[in-house]
Structure formats: C-alpha cells, structure tokens
Amino acid sequence: MKRTALTIGLVAMVSLVAFEYMAVAVAMPVVARELGGLELYGLAFSGAMAAGVIGTVLGGRWADLRGPLAPLWAGAVTFAGGLGLAGFAQSMEMLIAGRLVQGFGGALVQVALYVVVARTYPESLHPKIFSLFATAWVVPSMVGPAIVGVVVETAGWRWVFLGVPILTAIAALFLFRGLVGQPVSGGQADTAPGMLGKLGWAAVTAVGAGLMQYGSQGQVLLLVSGLVVLALALPRLLPAGTLRAARGLPSVVALRGLATGAFFAAEVIIPLMLISQRGLSTFVAGIALTGGALTWSLASWLQGREVFSRMTNLRGGTAMIALGILLMGAVTFEPVPIWLAYPSWIIAGFGMGLVYPTLSVLTLELSSPGEQGANSSSLQVGEAVFSVVAVAVTSALFTAAASGYWTVFAATLVMALAGLWVAPRFGVTTPGHQKTAVATAA
Structure with a gap:
C-alpha cells in the first residue's frame, strides 16, 4: 500500500507541474489583457525558466547532500506559494514574481523526485516509473487546454493558478504516506564541491537562455550574445x-x-x-x-x-x-x-x-x-x-x-x-x- 501511495503521489506531482507549465501558456493572453504590462509578457515565461534552471542545480546538489526530502517539501511549498502569489496578482510585476517562485519550486520538486525513485524503487522498476512520469507530462498537453479554457471562461483565469495548490497538497499527502519508513532521510554525498560556483553558472546559463529567447524575434545581437554566454556557462553544469x-x-x-x-x-x-x-x-x-x-x-x-x-x-x-x-x-x-x-x-x-x-x-x-x-x-x-x-x-x-x-x-x-x-x-x-x-x- 505504501508503494502504491508513493507512486500515486509521484505521478500526481509530476502531472501538476506539467499541467501548470502548459496552463500558463493558454491563460496568459487573458492575464496580460486584464493586468496590463503586455511588454512583460515574455518575462512571465523566460523568468520561470531561468528560476527553474537555478532550482534544478540547487535541488540536485541538495538531494545528494541531505537526501531528497528537504528539496522535495521545500519545492512543493514554494511551487504552491508561487501559484498563490500569481493567482492573487494585482499587476503583471506581481504575477511575474509568482512565476519566478513557482518555476524555482517546480524545479526543486522534479529533480528531488528522480532521487526518490533511485532511493525507494529497485532498478527493475525504474523503467515502469519513468514511463509513468513521461505519461504524466504528456497527458496534460492533451486534456489541459480544454480544462484551462473552461476554467478561464467560467471561474476566471486566477483559478488556473489558485486551484493547483489544493491539488498539490493532496499529492503531497500521498507522497508523505508513501515515504514513511523509506530510506530517503539522509544524503549520500559527503560534500558538494563548488556548489556556490555551480549556482552562479546556473544563473549565467539562465541569462544566456533568456537572451536567446528574446533574440529569436529578430534581434540577432541578442541571439548571438546568448549563444556565447551559453557556450561559456552550460559546460560547467553538465558532465564533462x-x-x-x-x-x-x-x-x-x-x-x-x-x-x-x-x-x-x-x-x-x-x-x-x-x-x-x-x-x-x-x-x-x-x-x-x-x-x-x-x-x-x-x-x-x-x-x-x-x-x-x-x-x-x-x-x-x-x-x-x-x-x-x-x-x-x-x-x-x-x-x-x-x-x-x-x-x-x-x-x-x-x-x-x-x-x-x-x-x-x-x-x-x-x-x-x-x-x-x-x-x-x-x-x-x-x-x-x-x-x-x-x-x-x-x-x-x-x-x-x-x-x-x-x-x-x-x-x-x-x-x-x-x-x-x-x-x-x-x-x-x-x-x-x-x-x-x-x-x-x-
């Protein structure tokens, strides 16, 4: 029963992160029209992506040093908090702040879940678990746009953000139940050499990716600058x-x-x-x-x-x-x-x-x-x-x-x-x- 609860919680959490990633793209035109600040439209996406890169690097190192529970719960709370901030936003700037927090928290969750799988399931079950993860990412792309459309038209765009924290809490309960007694409480690495440096390079990588994203709209200088920044920073975050x-x-x-x-x-x-x-x-x-x-x-x-x-x-x-x-x-x-x-x-x-x-x-x-x-x-x-x-x-x-x-x-x-x-x-x-x-x- 514990493994069933754990699997449900894992898949549900992945689905929620995936759903919100897709839902924002569908709802943002309505959000920008109501809040104004159309010139900040792209930042709502690139900002979350940039925060996600930093969260991914931090979450991986954190999970190795202290075990996956700390980044998992911190990520779940941060993800839900960012959604709440975005849902109650009274300006585009406040919504973008919520997106930054949400992107950071979602990234912590995703990388921690990989470590949870490694620590709690035998290797023979890894293919099945990751097949469920893949499906959890794909299904929202099929049913999500219709759901978001109905929510926006009936309850309003704010509930695209405010409804997910409730579901996140339910998924977290399943995770908590499934993780009780599992060997996930401690880290398996003694040190994380160059951790602050990695976070710095993650921030630089996020900037480079953002420059490329904006440069793709015909700004060749930004595009090339972003590519140069990534060529310098990205190798620092990947295996040699x-x-x-x-x-x-x-x-x-x-x-x-x-x-x-x-x-x-x-x-x-x-x-x-x-x-x-x-x-x-x-x-x-x-x-x-x-x-x-x-x-x-x-x-x-x-x-x-x-x-x-x-x-x-x-x-x-x-x-x-x-x-x-x-x-x-x-x-x-x-x-x-x-x-x-x-x-x-x-x-x-x-x-x-x-x-x-x-x-x-x-x-x-x-x-x-x-x-x-x-x-x-x-x-x-x-x-x-x-x-x-x-x-x-x-x-x-x-x-x-x-x-x-x-x-x-x-x-x-x-x-x-x-x-x-x-x-x-x-x-x-x-x-x-x-x-x-x-x-x-x-």
Whole structure:
C-alpha cells in the first residue's frame, strides 16, 4: 500500500507541474489583457525558466547532500506559494514574481523526485516509473487546454493558478504516506564541491537562455550574445564531455537535449504551418499534435515493460523522431498530401516515448549513490537549455527566410540525425544493470 501511495503521489506531482507549465501558456493572453504590462509578457515565461534552471542545480546538489526530502517539501511549498502569489496578482510585476517562485519550486520538486525513485524503487522498476512520469507530462498537453479554457471562461483565469495548490497538497499527502519508513532521510554525498560556483553558472546559463529567447524575434545581437554566454556557462553544469557526446553519462545528457530540442522546436511550428500554409482549422491542426502525444504515451508504456532493449529504444526512437520530422517537413510543400501530417507526428511521438524515459533510467543507472541528484539535474538542465536554443535558432531561421517553414524542419532534422549518431554511445548494450565508467561533472 505504501508503494502504491508513493507512486500515486509521484505521478500526481509530476502531472501538476506539467499541467501548470502548459496552463500558463493558454491563460496568459487573458492575464496580460486584464493586468496590463503586455511588454512583460515574455518575462512571465523566460523568468520561470531561468528560476527553474537555478532550482534544478540547487535541488540536485541538495538531494545528494541531505537526501531528497528537504528539496522535495521545500519545492512543493514554494511551487504552491508561487501559484498563490500569481493567482492573487494585482499587476503583471506581481504575477511575474509568482512565476519566478513557482518555476524555482517546480524545479526543486522534479529533480528531488528522480532521487526518490533511485532511493525507494529497485532498478527493475525504474523503467515502469519513468514511463509513468513521461505519461504524466504528456497527458496534460492533451486534456489541459480544454480544462484551462473552461476554467478561464467560467471561474476566471486566477483559478488556473489558485486551484493547483489544493491539488498539490493532496499529492503531497500521498507522497508523505508513501515515504514513511523509506530510506530517503539522509544524503549520500559527503560534500558538494563548488556548489556556490555551480549556482552562479546556473544563473549565467539562465541569462544566456533568456537572451536567446528574446533574440529569436529578430534581434540577432541578442541571439548571438546568448549563444556565447551559453557556450561559456552550460559546460560547467553538465558532465564533462557532454557537448562532444563522450561515452557514458555525457552521451545520455547530450541525446536528451538533442531529441527534446529537435522534437519541441518542430512541434512549436507545426500548428502555424498547418493553419497558415495548408489552410486547416485550429481544431483539425491540433489533432496532429494529439496523435503524437498518444503514441508518446504508448511507447513509454512499452518502454516501461522493457519490450525492447535499451539500444533499440534509443536508436529506433531517435530514427523515428528524425523520420517524423522529415515527413512533416515534406508537408510544407503544396504537392504533398496534407494527410501525411498525421502519421508523421504519430511516428515522431512514438520515437520520443521510447527515447525520453529510457534516458531517465540510464541516468540513474550510470550514477553512483552520491551523484544521483547532480546527474539528474544535469539531465534536466541540458534538456531545458537545448530546447531553448533549438526553438530560438529555428525561430530566427523562420523569420530570416520569411516564413520559411522548411528551414525549421531542416534544422531540427539535423539535430535528430546528430542524436542518431549519439544514441549508441551510452555504454550499456543490454537491459541489464551493469555500470559504466562515466565522466564526472566539470
């Protein structure tokens, strides 16, 4: 019963963080119209992302030193508090402050949950747990927009923020029940060398990502400046050799960034392409993304039951992402039938479902007990920053080519193909539990 309660609590907490991430994007136009401060619109997103990078780095180190409970509960309280602050906001500045607090707390929660999984579940169950985590991220993207729309229209946008803390408290009760008596109370690392320096580099990384995000709107100087800042700061937060995909953990982190960056940068442009260039309605265009979300969940379920080997998951999944992007890119050309868009993203979504949770499992398998938090934070920081870079660069290409949809798919296809080269370098060739020597964090 305790394990059931723990699993429910873990999945519920991941779902709530994912739901709020999506819900804010849907509700923000209404929020900005009521509160004013439209010029601060982008900061509501980039600010939360920046705070999340810092929270991820702190949470990982904290969990290794003191165990995952402290960052987990601190993150849950901070996440809920930030939502409350945003929900009662009387100005755009107050809402952004709430988003900063919420982003920081959500990041603490996410990295702590990885360590909880490592400390409370046997390795044989890790694939199943991370398949549930993947589904918990995907489901809100399918049902969330409709729920948020109803809430905004009936109860008002404030309840998009104020309703989630109540659900967070319920999820926390399940977690508390499931964690009683579990071996999670202490840390497994004696020291966290350079912790303050890591937090400083996390802040610099957040600034670089923010510059790229703003620079993607045609501000080339900001875009280039952000890329330079990231080139200096990001390697300090990732396992040594990540940017050259060294074997072992560095290749796992690199592949997570390449796969998610390619997938999400392509997905961002798909509705616009299908509506503006191919003339579909918003609803019909959205079905293409729904198909990808469904197959992502299906493939995650298969990964959790270890239907395929780890190598098959990574190689086959990355190849499917590349194929899906290639086919969707073909849809940008008028002679290509529009129906191809639907199987295209079904294929890409299935590939993500194989790749994404497998990389989470491998991160824990390739981590010693005192490095699980730090390495999990590296995985999540790499994913977030690679995705920001991919979206920023492809947005700039799209603008430079005057609505050149094909440039976005070409760039993301290159990323996916790079991931295909990285995929076999993780150092474990079977679903067994052997450890591989990995580079330590820089």
